[in-house]
Amino acid sequence: MVVSNLKIGLFGFGCVGRGLYHVLNNNTGFKASIESIVVKDPSKSRNLAQELISYDRRNILDRDDITVVVELIDDADEAFEIVSEAMRKGKHVVTANKKMLAEHLSELIELQQSYNVSLLYEAAACGSIPIIRTLEEYFDNEDLKRVSGIFNGTTNYVLSRVNGNYSYSNALQQAQELGFAESDPTNDVEGFDPKFKAVILTLHAFGKIVRPEDILNLGITTLQEEDSRYAAEKGYKIKLMPVIERVGHNRFTVFIAPRFVDTGNQLYNVDHEYNGVIVEGLFSGEQFLQGRGAGSLPTGSAVLSDISALSCGYRYVFKKYLQCKDLEYTDDVLVEIYLRYNIDTDISHFQWNKVEEKYQSSRYGYTIGSINLSQLIHHRQYILEHKIFVCMISDNLSQNTNQINI
Amino acid sequence: MVVSNLKIGLFGFGCVGRGLYHVLNNNTGFKASIESIVVKDPSKSRNLAQELISYDRRNILDRDDITVVVELIDDADEAFEIVSEAMRKGKHVVTANKKMLAEHLSELIELQQSYNVSLLYEAAACGSIPIIRTLEEYFDNEDLKRVSGIFNGTTNYVLSRVNGNYSYSNALQQAQELGFAESDPTNDVEGFDPKFKAVILTLHAFGKIVRPEDILNLGITTLQEEDSRYAAEKGYKIKLMPVIERVGHNRFTVFIAPRFVDTGNQLYNVDHEYNGVIVEGLFSGEQFLQGRGAGSLPTGSAVLSDISALSCGYRYVFKKYLQCKDLEYTDDVLVEIYLRYNIDTDISHFQWNKVEEKYQSSRYGYTIGSINLSQLIHHRQYILEHKIFVCMISDNLSQNTNQINI
Numbered sequence: 001m002v003v004s005n006l007k008i009g010l011f012g013f014g015c016v017g018r019g020l021y022h023v024l025n026n027n028t029g030f031k032a033s034i035e036s037i038v039v040k041d042p043s044k045s046r047n048l049a050q051e052l053i054s055y056d057r058r059n060i061l062d063r064d065d066i067t068v069v070v071e072l073i074d075d076a077d078e079a080f081e082i083v084s085e086a087m088r089k090g091k092h093v094v095t096a097n098k099k100m101l102a103e104h105l106s107e108l109i110e111l112q113q114s115y116n117v118s119l120l121y122e123a124a125a126c127g128s129i130p131i132i133r134t135l136e137e138y139f140d141n142e143d144l145k146r147v148s149g150i151f152n153g154t155t156n157y158v159l160s161r162v163n164g165n166y167s168y169s170n171a172l173q174q175a176q177e178l179g180f181a182e183s184d185p186t187n188d189v190e191g192f193d194p195k196f197k198a199v200i201l202t203l204h205a206f207g208k209i210v211r212p213e214d215i216l217n218l219g220i221t222t223l224q225e226e227d228s229r230y231a232a233e234k235g236y237k238i239k240l241m242p243v244i245e246r247v248g249h250n251r252f253t254v255f256i257a258p259r260f261v262d263t264g265n266q267l268y269n270v271d272h273e274y275n276g277v278i279v280e281g282l283f284s285g286e287q288f289l290q291g292r293g294a295g296s297l298p299t300g301s302a303v304l305s306d307i308s309a310l311s312c313g314y315r316y317v318f319k320k321y322l323q324c325k326d327l328e329y330t331d332d333v334l335v336e337i338y339l340r341y342n343i344d345t346d347i348s349h350f351q352w353n354k355v356e357e358k359y360q361s362s363r364y365g366y367t368i369g370s371i372n373l374s375q376l377i378h379h380r381q382y383i384l385e386h387k388i389f390v391c392m393i394s395d396n397l398s399q400n401t402n403q404i405n406i
Numbered sequence: 407m408v409v410s411n412l413k414i415g416l417f418g419f420g421c422v423g424r425g426l427y428h429v430l431n432n433n434t435g436f437k438a439s440i441e442s443i444v445v446k447d448p449s450k451s452r453n454l455a456q457e458l459i460s461y462d463r464r465n466i467l468d469r470d471d472i473t474v475v476v477e478l479i480d481d482a483d484e485a486f487e488i489v490s491e492a493m494r495k496g497k498h499v500v501t502a503n504k505k506m507l508a509e510h511l512s513e514l515i516e517l518q519q520s521y522n523v524s525l526l527y528e529a530a531a532c533g534s535i536p537i538i539r540t541l542e543e544y545f546d547n548e549d550l551k552r553v554s555g556i557f558n559g560t561t562n563y564v565l566s567r568v569n570g571n572y573s574y575s576n577a578l579q580q581a582q583e584l585g586f587a588e589s590d591p592t593n594d595v596e597g598f599d600p601k602f603k604a605v606i607l608t609l610h611a612f613g614k615i616v617r618p619e620d621i622l623n624l625g626i627t628t629l630q631e632e633d634s635r636y637a638a639e640k641g642y643k644i645k646l647m648p649v650i651e652r653v654g655h656n657r658f659t660v661f662i663a664p665r666f667v668d669t670g671n672q673l674y675n676v677d678h679e680y681n682g683v684i685v686e687g688l689f690s691g692e693q694f695l696q697g698r699g700a701g702s703l704p705t706g707s708a709v710l711s712d713i714s715a716l717s718c719g720y721r722y723v724f725k726k727y728l729q730c731k732d733l734e735y736t737d738d739v740l741v742e743i744y745l746r747y748n749i750d751t752d753i754s755h756f757q758w759n760k761v762e763e764k765y766q767s768s769r770y771g772y773t774i775g776s777i778n779l780s781q782l783i784h785h786r787q788y789i790l791e792h793k794i795f796v797c798m799i800s801d802n803l804s805q806n807t808n809q810i811n812i
Contacts, residue, residue: 019689022689023548023689026688026689027547027548027549027688027689028549028731029546029547029548029549029725029726029729030546030547122544128687128690128691128693129693130540130543130544130693133540133543133544134536134539134540137539137543137715137720138528138536138539138711139711140435140436140711140714141433141435141436141710141711141714142429142433142435142707142710142711143433143434143435266696269675281534281707282432282433283425283428283429283432283433283703283704283706283707283710284534284697284698284703284704284707284708285534285697285698285701285703285704286697286698287534287535287536287695287696287697288694288695288696288697289693289694289695289696290672290693290694290695291690291691291692291693291694292690292691292692295691297689297690297691298689298690298691300689301548301687301689301690302690304547304548304689305544305545305546305547305548308546308547309543312723314543317718319435320435323435325434
C-alpha cells in the first residue's frame with residue numbers, strides 16, 4: 001500500500017491545524033496538498049483562501065479524490081464519527097485526538113483491518129516526541145518493564161511555576177494568560193489528558209487496551225503551598241507522572257498521579273511545556289526521550305510526519321496486541337505515597353498497608369506510607385472534594401499480599 | 407518484501423554477538439533461529455552447542471536457506487567483504503560495524519538497490535537509542551538544523567571520571583580495568599568511533615555522505631589536569647561532542663571535538679557509558695534521546711530490533727539522500743574554542759579570527775577565541791603531538807567572512 005497523489009482533507013484549523021498548514025507550506029522535503037478544510041465557526045476570521053474552507057463535513061468525506069483525512073478537532077465524539085466514516089470509505093486517517101482514540105481503540109484497530117486503511121496518531125501523545133513510532137517499531141519485539149514520564153505540557157508548565165514558588169492558582173492563571181492552559185483546564189490539571197495518552201501508549205508498549213475509566217487519574221488541583229514547601233525542603237520537584245508498569249509475571253498497572261522527583265530522575269529537568277518519556281526495556285535498559293509536548297509547529301510537524309509515513313504505506317501493526325499475551329491489567333498493587341490533608345478532614349477510612357511517617361500541625365497533616373492503588377481509585381472523589389493532595393514518592397510497586405477491606 | 411522463515415547466519419560472537427544470542431533466547435515476543443555462527447579463533451571456549459560454530463565464512467554465505475546475515479565482527483575490511491557478498495547473494499544484512507559503514511555508504515546503498523535486499527544498522531550508532539530509525543522515518547520530511555550529542559560510551563565513561571577529578575590516564579586505566587575501554591583505546595579516545603557514527607547519522611539527517619577523512623576528529627588524549635581544573639572552576643563538564651550542523655543556506659559541517667557543557671545543556675547529565683543525541687528540527691524544535699551507548703544486552707537488543715524489522719520487510723529508504731538536495735559539506739566555518747598549550751609549544755601558526763581571552767603561566771597557557779575549522783584540521787597532527795587540548799566553548803558556528811591564509 002503506497003498512497004500516491006496525496007490529497008488531504010483537514011478537519012479543524014486550531015492551534016495544531018494551523019501548525020500543520022505552516023509546516024506543510026514551508027517544508028522543503030515532503031509535499032502534499034490540502035484540498036479542503038472543514039471548520040465549525042463561520043464567524044472566525046482565518047488567514048486562508050476562502051475556497052479552501054467549508055462548514056460541511058460531506059465536502060471532505062464524500063470526495064473520492066481525497067485519500068487522507070487529517071482530524072484535528074476538539075470534540076471527541078464528533079471526531080470519532082468523522083474518523084470512522086472516513087475509514088469505512090477507504091480513506092487513511094491521521095488524528096491527534098487522544099480522548100477519541102483512548103475511548104475507541106479496539107473499534108479503530110478493527111476498522112483499520114476491515115477496510116485496509118491506515119490510522120496514524122503520533123501527535124496524540126507527547127507532541128513532537130516520536131514515542132508511538134518508537135514503541136511500535138523499535139520496541140515491538142522487546143518486553144518492556146515500564147513506561148513513565150511527563151505527558152502533559154500544560155500541567156508541567158504550571159508545576160514548573162509552582163516549583164519556582166508560585167501558588168498553584170497563580171501559576172495556573174499565568175499559564176492561562178500565556179496560552180499554555182485553556183480557560184477550562186480540567187482535562188489537563190485533573191490528569192485526564194495524560195490518562196488518555198497513557199491508554200494509547202499502553203496499547204503500543206504492552207499490547208493491551210485498558211478502559212480510561214478503570215485508571216486512576218489524580219491531578220494537581222488539590223496542590224497547596226504546604227505540598228510545594230514540603231517538596232522544596234526535600235529537594236524535590238513535583239511532576240505529574242503517568243506510569244505504565246509490569247507488576248509480577250503477568251499483570252500490569254497504569255496510573256496518573258503527581259510524583260516527587262529528585263535530581264537523580266531524568267524528569268527532574270523536564271520543565272515548562274516539555275514532555276519526557278522513560279522507556280525501560282528488559283534488555284535495552286532505560287531510554288529517555290524529551291521534546292516539546294505542545295505547540296503549534298512541533299505538533300504540526302508530528303502530524304506531517306504521519307502524513308509522510310502514510311505516503312510510504314506505513315501503518316501500525318499492533319504486534320504486541322495481536323500476540324494476545326497473557327497479561328492483565330490490575331489496580332491491586334501497593335504504591336508508596338505522601339498524602340496531605342487539611343486538619344478538618346477525616347482520613348480514617350484510608351486503609352494503609354504500612355505507615356512510615358505521620359506529621360500533623362494545627363492546620364494540616366500528612367502521612368507517608370504504602371497503600372493499595374484501588375484504595376485511591378475508590379476514594380478519588382473524596383480526595384478531590386476534600387483538597388487532599390496525593391503524591392507518589394517512589395517507583396516501588398509491589399503486588400499486594402495482605403487482604404485489605406475497602 | 408516480507409521475510410518469512412527467518413534463518414540467521416551470525417558472524418562474530420564477541421560482546422554484541424553474545425548479547426544478541428541472549429536476547430534472542432530470552433525474549434518472548436519475536437523468534438528467529440541462529441543457524442550458524444562463524445567465528446575466528448578456534449582456541450576460544452564458547453558456551454555454545456558445537457554444531458552451531460564454524461570457522462569458515464562459506465558455511466553461512468553459501469547456504470541458501472540462510473536469509474539474514476548478522477555481521478558483528480571487529481575488522482572493517484573483512485566485514486565489508488562479508489556484507490557485500492551476502493547482499494549480492496540476496497541476503498538481508500544487519501550490521502553494527504560503524505567503520506565499515508562509514509567507509510562504504512554509497513556502495514552499500516547501491517548494493518541494497520541493485521540486489522533488492524535490506525541493510526539495517528541501528529546498533530552501529532548510539533547503542534540502544536533508536537536514532538537512525540528516528541531520523542530515517544520520523545524526521546525524514548523535516549529540515550534539520552543540527553544533530554549533536556555524545557556518541558561514544560568509552561570516552562564518556564573516561565570523561566565522567568575526569569570530571570570527578572581523576573587524571574585522564576588514571577581514568578582511562580580504570581575504564582580499561584572495568585572493561586569499558588579496550589586495551590588499544592585509540593579508536594575511541596581519539597574520536598574515530600564517534601566520527602564514523604557521525605558520518606552515518608549525517609546520511610540520515612542531511613542526506614549527504616561525507617568521507618571520514620574529511621572530518622576533524624579531536625579526541626581527549628591530550629587532556630591535562632589544567633583543562634579539567636579549568637572546566638571545574640567554570641562549572642563545566644567536558645564531553646566529547648560530535649556536531650552535524652547546517653551552516654547558512656546550503657552548506658553543513660561535521661566535526662568531532664571535546665566541548666565544555668554547562669548545566670543548561672541536555673548532555674551535562676549524560677554520564678558514564680550513556681549516550682545522548684539532540685536533534686534540532688526546523689519545526690519540531692529540540693528533541694533529546696538518551697540511552698545506553700554500549701553493553702552486550704542493550705546493543706544486542708538493538709540488533710534484534712533490526713532483525714525483527716527485517717522480518718516485516720523494513721528497509722531504509724534514504725529519502726533525503728535520494729532527494730539530492732543542494733547541500734554541501736564545508737570545513738570553512740568559524741568555531742569558538744579554548745586552546746590550551748604547554749609553555750614550550752609554539753602556537754603562533756594558529757591563525758585566529760578573533761581572540762577573546764589569553765592566559766599564560768610558567769607552565770601552560772590558553773587562548774579563547776574563534777578560529778576556522780579548517781585550521782584545526784590542518785594542524786591536527788601538531789595538536790596531538792604537542793599535547794594541545796582543544797575544546798569547543800559554544801554552539802555558535804558562523805560562516806567565515808574574513809580571508810585567512812593557512
